[in-house]
Amino acid sequence: MQAIEQAIRSLVKRYAKVTIKEDVLDRLIDLGAFVEFPAGDLIVASGDEENKLYLLVDGLIRKYYLDYQGNDLTHQFLEAGQVFSTQHVVFSGQVMCNFEAVEPCKLVCFDYERVQKLMLDDPSLTKIYIGILEETLRIKLVRETALLAETATERYVKLKNEIPDIDRRVSHGHIASYIGVTPVSLSRIRRTMREEN
Secondary structure (H helix, E strand, O other): OHHHHHHHHHHHHHHOOOOOOHHHHHHHHHHOEEEEEOOOOEEEOOOOOOOEEEEEEEOEEEEEEEOOOOOEEEEEEEEOOOEEEHHHHEEOOEEOOEEEEOOOEEEEEEEHHHHHHHHHHOOHHHHHHHHHHHHHHHHHHHHHHHHHHOOHHHHHHHHHHHOOOHHHHOOHHHHHHHHOOOHHHHHHHHHHHHHHO
């Protein structure tokens, strides 16, 4: 319970633009359940019919889609402190993407509907939710702009700046997929960067 409380208090501090009453915070903490996933496990799979909200406490998660040929396309890497919801990636009642634990992950899991009800009971929690949605939208817009307007090398450098140890934590195939190139092209990018330094 203490780990859940610490994670939620950190989340509130990051996003809240107003003071959240202690009793409301206690109710939110009571809604959370601590879950762990070993590296390689799917936290959420495409086709699942769940309605959860997750707060990543420790670890690294890869969000990816499968194309029509079954190739996986990495869309995002999530680090500790980030929140994701299956509610935002649902179409016709089913989750459209996969969330994989790239390394052992600890999360706080919430039932989305119960959190929504709590937000209705105390609108101050809505401020946190809006902050999370704004960050999600910002990440999405930055990602789309990068894919349209930056070179693969620029996208790789940006990823390395965001997650400096990404090469050690994630397979090169997943990194290549994220920046939109083949693993061979990523090797060329990395070799060119080494030679220039």
